[in-house]
Amino acid sequence: MGLKSSSAAANALSKALANALGLDMSEMEVVKAGVEAAKRAGVTLTGAFDDACASYFGSLWVTDNLGMRVLHSSKVEPLPVVLLLSGKTLLTESLSGRDFSPIRPYVEEAIRLALEGEWRKAALINGLVYSTYLGHPIEPFRIALEREAVVGLSGKGPAVFAVTDExxxxxxxxxxxxxxxxTELR
Structure with missing residues (x-):
């Protein structure tokens, strides 16, 4: 559903193996080993380095997934979050070979905003662009926006999140x- 379960599992397995084998690895090396394993297992297209960092460390991460470089990270307040799980799934393998170039300018704008600290705007733009392109319903976005919530798509979806005081x-x-x-942000 796009809730980062594969990144969390890869992190857990990588950490457990490092501990079991007595390897002296930094936390970031553990995360990168999990990303490489996820790529080889075919559960991610880009390696999801951003998702792996967020699930391991918490907070906000903007990364170059292919180069496995951190571009920006910052703490976030533990604000309330509502998750919408539609019951549908979108398998990563079904996206293999899909051309995402038509949405590239909009995704790049979302990245620019996130790098400037405007993660709320970035989440909305990214969520609407990917939801529209992948065929996810956008009615939940409208409802969340009417309530002045920060809303976005979790990963490739179809799960949607909203940060709200209500x-x-x-x-x-x-x-x-x-x-x-x-739940809440961590």
């Missing part, structure tokens, strides 16, 4: 689209 109210409205969870 998580219960938004969760109630989103229930028509699928399962809803309330």
């Amino acid at each position: 998580p219960e109210e938004l969760a109630e409205e989103w229930e028509q689209f699928g399962e809803v969870l309330i």
Whole structure:
């Protein structure tokens, strides 16, 4: 559903193997080893270095996934987050060979905004662009925006997230689209 489970699993396996083998690896080396394993397993197109960093360390990460370089990271407040799980899945393998070049300028703009600290705007632009391109419904975005929430797509989706001061109210409205969870940023 785009909730970073493969990145979290790769991180956990990489850390467990490093510990079991007594390897002296930095935390970042553990994350990079997990990214390489995820690439070889075919559960990611780019390596999802950004997702791996976020799931391992928490906070906000902007990365060059192919070059495995950190471009920006910053702490985020533990704000309430509503997750919408539609019950559908989008397998990574189904995207292999797909041409994403038509949305590249918009994704680059989202990256620029994130690098400038405008992660809220970046999340919205990125989420709407990918949702539209991949055929995910955007009605949950409209509802979240009406409630002045920060809304975006989690990974390739179809899971949608919203950062809001009124998580219960938004969760109630989103229930028509699928399962809803309330948690917080870490």
